[in-house]
Structures are given as structure tokens and as C-alpha cells.
Amino acid sequence: MVQGEGQSLARDSAAAPDLPCHEDAALAKPDQKHETSLYSHYEEKVRPCIDLVDSLRALGVEQDLALPAIAVIGDQSSGKSSVLEALSGVALPRGSGIVTRCPLVLKLKKLMNEDSWKGKINYQGVEVTIAKASDVEQEVNKAQAVIAGDGLGISHELITLEVSSPEVPDLTLIDLPGITRVAVGNQPQDIGEQIKALIRKYIQRQQTINLVVVPCNVDIATTEALSMAREVDPDGDRTLGILTKPDLVDRGTEDRVVDVIRNFICPLKKGYMIVKCRGQKDIQDRLSLAQALQKEQAFFEEHPHFRQLLEEGRASIPKLADRLTSELIRHISKSLPLLESQVKENHQNVSAELQKCGTDIPEGESEKLFFLIDKIKAFNEDITILTEGEETVKSSETRLFTKIRREFHKWNEEVGKNFLKSFLDIRREITKYENQYRGRELPGFVNYKTFETLVRRQVKMLEEPAVQMLHQVADLTRQSFVEVAEKNFPEFFNFFRTSKTKIEDIKTEQEQEAEKCIRLHFQMEQIIYCQDSSYREALQHTREQEAQCSKKGKQSSLLSLSPESSMDEIFDHLTAYHREGAAVRS
CATH class of the missing domain: 1.20.120.1240 (Dynamin, middle domain)
Structure with missing residues (x-):
């Protein structure tokens, strides 16, 4: 999570060029005008910690210890996939209903000396190399169909998507299924409880930052995602609320949205942010991420109620990225001491086991015989x-x-x-x-x-x-x-x-x-x-x-x-x- 957070910030601030559909969001080269001081801030303060966690992951520590990651949760069709895409720059499946049916661990790796784009997806022991960014959505859908079936059921089995490129940050994100309440079609009758159990498995980890996505046009007090986040993080140390779809707010209710952002309605220790991501029409019109960021900026600047939120740093994807950078630095400061303690404890346990093994056994046959005689x-x-x-x-x-x-x-x-x-x-x-x-x-x-x-x-x-x-x-x-x-x-x-x-x-x-x-x-x-x-x-x-x-x-x-x-x-x-x-x- 440590790595994921910081890099998503850098990625968010960098706008992508005009590419068709999701490719632009995946791994497009950022425009120079969007490389602001945010990236420098990331490089100077977050990157050393990211490199440390990255080295731990390279050593295989993640097999025994939970490393920091970002989990995005939200009710069904809340816009969480759009937020995830805006933060990471990786195109994921979109649509109505349950789109994310398996936990998707998205690992982004920044290539320092290469210009090529590389992708790889792993599930159930199968490893598939992805040739280009435009194939990501298709491969993820295929993996979900293999694991969870062709219906609308879910599975706890992980899908790991690795993307390597010079334009992506070192980042780990976890996309979880959207919360639903009513079974549809051939879904199991307890699909809602299954999804909640799956989400709770990840968001209760102390190494995870929970991004709770809530549409602006719903009553936040009735949001199941926020309620679940409060259960596992009652102090709000790891939870940040994100309001989406501000363009769908009914006239006359804007003040209530502003009150939510200012932490007056359902207070969160970390507070709330508001963003406007690409909608389905924007995707159909092949609106690039760079253009989407410009469109979002114009929307908040011209909006009579939300303009002040932008000035306060509570609105837009770049501001969200900037906020996550600061939050990430604090979270890393909390996580790394715990990781250090866990590493030391595991090292002591392994050292004790090694001591029980005694001296090395000789390799030569004659030496082995003498060794055996000495033991007897x-x-x-x-x-x-x-x-x-x-x-x-x-x-x-x-x-x-x-x-x-x-x-x-x-x-x-x-x-x-x-x-x-x-x-x-x-x-x-x-x-x-x-x-x-x-x-x-x-x-x-x-x-x-x-x-x-x-x-x-x-x-x-x-x-x-x-x-x-x-x-x-x-x-x-x-x-x-x-x-x-x-x-x-x-x-x-x-x-x-x-x-x-x-x-x-x-x-x-x-x-x-x-x-x-x-x-x-x-x-x-x-x-x-x-x-x-x-x-x-x-x-x-x-x-x-x-x-x-x-x-x-x-x-x-x-x-x-x-x-x-x-x-x-x-x-x-x-x-x-x-x-x-x-x-x-x-």
C-alpha cells in the first residue's frame, strides 16, 4: 500500500494524451504541462519510503507480511472504478451491475531505463502476458469468467495484474466488488453478504488505506461502504471519503453536498474529497484523461457551489492525488515501524529454527561417513x-x-x-x-x-x-x-x-x-x-x-x-x- 499510494498520486497529476477508450487511462505518456510540483513533492518525500517498501516486496517479504496498499470500496455503480482509473491510469472493466467480481490486485511498476509497456496477469496459477494496454480490460474480464464463472457470482480468489512502464508509478491498488443488496438473475441469494465478507477481509488490515467512494446524488448516511469502513476503522485513521458524480446532483441539494465535504454530516477524521471522473459518454466520445482533467477543472471553476471547494483543495483528481500524498506519508510513518517489528520477530523465529539445524553436512562421501560416525x-x-x-x-x-x-x-x-x-x-x-x-x-x-x-x-x-x-x-x-x-x-x-x-x-x-x-x-x-x-x-x-x-x-x-x-x-x-x-x- 505504501508504494501504491504515492505513485497513484504522481500518476494522477500527470495527464494522458489522446488515446482511444481506456488505453489513454492505462499507460499514456503524461503531458509536460501536467507535471507539476506534485511530482517533485512525491519524489522528494514519498519516493524514499516507496523504494523501501518496493525492496521489501522484491525480497519476497509480502509473502509473510502485509505491505501497504490502497483499497477502493463503494456501493454498486458508485463510480469507484472511475476513481481507480483516474488514480492509477489503468483501464479496468466498466459497466452496470457487478463489474468487479474478484479482488483485483493492481501492481504498477515504474521502469527507469526502458520505454516499452509491459503487462502480465496471474490467476489460478495461469500467467498471461498482455501485449498492449488496450487488452487489459479484456484479459481481466476473461480471468473473472474463469474464476467466478460466466454468471454474476463473485470469488475470493485473487487476480493479480502487473503493469510496467516508464509512465506509471510504483503502486499497489486493490479493486473490490461493489456492494449490492439484492440478488439479480442467477446470482446467489446471499450475494450481498458474500461481497461484504470479501470486502471486510481486506479493509480490516491496518496496512490498507480505504478509499470510500460515494455518489453525490445519494444520502451518504445510508451508504453501506462508509458504514463498513467505520466498523473496521472507527477512528477514521485509514479512511478517506470520495464523492463522485457531482454533475448529477439535483438543483437545490448542492449545499448538502458541500456540508458533507466539509465534514458536517457524517464526520470522518480524514474528511472528504469530491471528484468528477469520466462518464460513460466521455468514454464513448474517446475523451482522454488529459482532456477529462481539463473538463473536471472547468466544471469546478464554473460551478457556483463547488468552486469554493476547489479553492480549498477539496475538489478534483489532482487535488485528491495531492491529498493522498500527504495522507500516504503519515500512513507510511505508522506502517513502517510495525513492519520493522514484524520483520525482526520473523527473523528471530527463523534464526532459532536455523540454529536447530546445527552445522552443515559435508558434501564428500568420506566426510559424510565420518560425520555420521561422530554423531553416533x-x-x-x-x-x-x-x-x-x-x-x-x-x-x-x-x-x-x-x-x-x-x-x-x-x-x-x-x-x-x-x-x-x-x-x-x-x-x-x-x-x-x-x-x-x-x-x-x-x-x-x-x-x-x-x-x-x-x-x-x-x-x-x-x-x-x-x-x-x-x-x-x-x-x-x-x-x-x-x-x-x-x-x-x-x-x-x-x-x-x-x-x-x-x-x-x-x-x-x-x-x-x-x-x-x-x-x-x-x-x-x-x-x-x-x-x-x-x-x-x-x-x-x-x-x-x-x-x-x-x-x-x-x-x-x-x-x-x-x-x-x-x-x-x-x-x-x-x-x-x-x-x-x-x-x-x-
């Missing part, structure tokens, strides 16, 4: 350090061995909790035995089958928690190995993916083997066995501990659950067996 060697060294528990960690991180030690500590607590929780069940089992199955045993004698059943049940309850702990330890180890691979191969995605897959395979294989060993161990634990000497020591220690509690006037927490002597005895044996097993585990 570094990975293996880090794995070795990890398995030895010597890896370097940050202050907020923990070594793998410490994490695994915590899991084993949780397992030991689980064993103790399981033994304590089972006392109530054991008491019920012993009570059931005493009441239903006790035979000739005297009180205090332990039934071996009952003891064996209780021990096996306790062991069985610990099997699944043990397997679960194995899975947790395996996941911790796998995650640490994957982190090592990610650290060593960040720039080699396929290498990292292969390493991760191998780590997963090894983890699964080893985990399965470990689970088999754990389940086999629990099967062995189902066989009740303990060396006599070890068991006697454990049983004696248990009874001594209970005796000490009795001397202190306390009851063991275990004995408190079993008031009868048989229960006391079996609990002594269970405690001794559990204690001996804990000693073996430690």
Missing part, C-alpha cells in the same frame, strides 16, 4: 553416561537413577502397606478356622495349611503392583533415552525417528523379559520356604518385641487384632516370615 559416537557416549548415573542435569531436573530409586522406594512402601492392610482379612480367616475347621489342635498350635494359604494370598496381592512398577521404570528409562536422541539428532528428523523406534523396540523386548522374570519370581514365592536358623531368629525377635511391649503395658498393634492365643501365634509366625522376607529383599 556422541549419542553412545551420552547413553553410557546416562546408564552410569553421571549425566548432567539442570537445577530443575533429576537424574534417571534418582527417579528409579524413588519408584523402588514406593514399591517397598507398597509391600509394607499390603501386609498391614491384610491383618483384618487374616483375622477373619483365623476366626473362621477356629469356629469351623479346628480339629484336635490345642490352643496356640498353628495349622500349617491356614498359614500357607494366608502367605500365598499376601504374595499374590503384590504381583500386579510389582509389574506396574516395572512399566513405570521402563517408561522413565525410555523417555530418558529418547531425550538423548533428540539432543543428538535435532536436525536429522529421519535419524531421530529411527533412533526412537529402536529405543521403543528394545524397551518393549527388555520389558517383556523382565515381566517374565517378575512373574516367575512370584510363582516361586508361592512355595513357602525359609531356612530354619533364619526363621527361628526372626520368630524369636518377634516374640521378644511383643514381650517388651507387654512389660511397658502396651499391646502390639498386631496382637490387638487377635485376642485369642491361636491368633497370637499365627500372627507371630506371619510377622516372622514377613520380616525374614524383607531382610532378603533389602
Whole structure:
């Protein structure tokens, strides 16, 4: 937009020679008498900024960042195409109804050392070279027919028209469909909402200057284009109202038009301008842009109401161009700092991505082999350090061995909790035995089958928690190995993916083997066995501990659950067996 604005101004001030129909508006050589101080003003103040944005566009920045542009919006048949033609000098399709059916990005490029005219149109991946200016309108219509069909529908797809010539400024303009309210013919019933959505997509960009075109012979308060511009630009920083068709104003209503221009009716921060562009009859009469500018000047000079607007600098295409130059300078001043900030941010993001890629890969085959060996060697060294528990960690991180030690500590607590929780069940089992199955045993004698059943049940309850702990330890180890691979191969995605897959395979294989060993161990634990000497020591220690509690006037927490002597005895044996097993585990 930055470029577009300033150049349109220079173009506007330069009148075109007599050429038939639209060719004159397209790229005619300006008359010397129309090259006023406006062009010098443009060259001195706007051109440096235009060149800067142009260089950004040449570098491809426009693919990632929105560069300044000018969007012309207006209700259907408001004269916006005429304004666009007068500002840019490029002939676009004209007529009644929806003429612009696709967003048209018009890029004008000034050729410094060439005299030839060049045109090019791009849409849907198709690029067509335009031989002469008179073919522009035809090619644009053809492109719209391909994209939006032969009917009167619209499309969001862009048409890009590039025009290069010594007589055009570096300028970017966006021509958008005219706002309509009622579907006609084969148009979709929601055509009005479709057009509004398309226009809003462009005018809400902060890098866009909105030129709102309104005919003088309508009530400006009911203009949809102005209402939409206010929605996206409530402060009016990017909106300039342009009144067209002053020759169609009914007699007696001129004062109201003057009030609008002077910002009395619907105030805009940037205000309004009034212009008189070529009408359809002027085009049919092959009136050139130069002649149209002269005719416009005469119209305002002779008009009793609008003559004062001309003197105030609020009327005519050249005055509009001059006004846009000033507005453009201010808009560039606002846009460029934002663009600079965005460029810096994108540059930092890209630099961070590049750093992840590491050093360059050698091109020679032998160098590639050594490079690969070094990468694998570094990975293996880090794995070795990890398995030895010597890896370097940050202050907020923990070594793998410490994490695994915590899991084993949780397992030991689980064993103790399981033994304590089972006392109530054991008491019920012993009570059931005493009441239903006790035979000739005297009180205090332990039934071996009952003891064996209780021990096996306790062991069985610990099997699944043990397997679960194995899975947790395996996941911790796998995650640490994957982190090592990610650290060593960040720039080699396929290498990292292969390493991760191998780590997963090894983890699964080893985990399965470990689970088999754990389940086999629990099967062995189902066989009740303990060396006599070890068991006697454990049983004696248990009874001594209970005796000490009795001397202190306390009851063991275990004995408190079993008031009868048989229960006391079996609990002594269970405690001794559990204690001996804990000693073996430690």
C-alpha cells in the first residue's frame, strides 16, 4: 500500500494524451504541462519510503507480511472504478451491475531505463502476458469468467495484474466488488453478504488505506461502504471519503453536498474529497484523461457551489492525488515501524529454527561417513553416561537413577502397606478356622495349611503392583533415552525417528523379559520356604518385641487384632516370615 499510494498520486497529476477508450487511462505518456510540483513533492518525500517498501516486496517479504496498499470500496455503480482509473491510469472493466467480481490486485511498476509497456496477469496459477494496454480490460474480464464463472457470482480468489512502464508509478491498488443488496438473475441469494465478507477481509488490515467512494446524488448516511469502513476503522485513521458524480446532483441539494465535504454530516477524521471522473459518454466520445482533467477543472471553476471547494483543495483528481500524498506519508510513518517489528520477530523465529539445524553436512562421501560416525559416537557416549548415573542435569531436573530409586522406594512402601492392610482379612480367616475347621489342635498350635494359604494370598496381592512398577521404570528409562536422541539428532528428523523406534523396540523386548522374570519370581514365592536358623531368629525377635511391649503395658498393634492365643501365634509366625522376607529383599 505504501508504494501504491504515492505513485497513484504522481500518476494522477500527470495527464494522458489522446488515446482511444481506456488505453489513454492505462499507460499514456503524461503531458509536460501536467507535471507539476506534485511530482517533485512525491519524489522528494514519498519516493524514499516507496523504494523501501518496493525492496521489501522484491525480497519476497509480502509473502509473510502485509505491505501497504490502497483499497477502493463503494456501493454498486458508485463510480469507484472511475476513481481507480483516474488514480492509477489503468483501464479496468466498466459497466452496470457487478463489474468487479474478484479482488483485483493492481501492481504498477515504474521502469527507469526502458520505454516499452509491459503487462502480465496471474490467476489460478495461469500467467498471461498482455501485449498492449488496450487488452487489459479484456484479459481481466476473461480471468473473472474463469474464476467466478460466466454468471454474476463473485470469488475470493485473487487476480493479480502487473503493469510496467516508464509512465506509471510504483503502486499497489486493490479493486473490490461493489456492494449490492439484492440478488439479480442467477446470482446467489446471499450475494450481498458474500461481497461484504470479501470486502471486510481486506479493509480490516491496518496496512490498507480505504478509499470510500460515494455518489453525490445519494444520502451518504445510508451508504453501506462508509458504514463498513467505520466498523473496521472507527477512528477514521485509514479512511478517506470520495464523492463522485457531482454533475448529477439535483438543483437545490448542492449545499448538502458541500456540508458533507466539509465534514458536517457524517464526520470522518480524514474528511472528504469530491471528484468528477469520466462518464460513460466521455468514454464513448474517446475523451482522454488529459482532456477529462481539463473538463473536471472547468466544471469546478464554473460551478457556483463547488468552486469554493476547489479553492480549498477539496475538489478534483489532482487535488485528491495531492491529498493522498500527504495522507500516504503519515500512513507510511505508522506502517513502517510495525513492519520493522514484524520483520525482526520473523527473523528471530527463523534464526532459532536455523540454529536447530546445527552445522552443515559435508558434501564428500568420506566426510559424510565420518560425520555420521561422530554423531553416533556422541549419542553412545551420552547413553553410557546416562546408564552410569553421571549425566548432567539442570537445577530443575533429576537424574534417571534418582527417579528409579524413588519408584523402588514406593514399591517397598507398597509391600509394607499390603501386609498391614491384610491383618483384618487374616483375622477373619483365623476366626473362621477356629469356629469351623479346628480339629484336635490345642490352643496356640498353628495349622500349617491356614498359614500357607494366608502367605500365598499376601504374595499374590503384590504381583500386579510389582509389574506396574516395572512399566513405570521402563517408561522413565525410555523417555530418558529418547531425550538423548533428540539432543543428538535435532536436525536429522529421519535419524531421530529411527533412533526412537529402536529405543521403543528394545524397551518393549527388555520389558517383556523382565515381566517374565517378575512373574516367575512370584510363582516361586508361592512355595513357602525359609531356612530354619533364619526363621527361628526372626520368630524369636518377634516374640521378644511383643514381650517388651507387654512389660511397658502396651499391646502390639498386631496382637490387638487377635485376642485369642491361636491368633497370637499365627500372627507371630506371619510377622516372622514377613520380616525374614524383607531382610532378603533389602
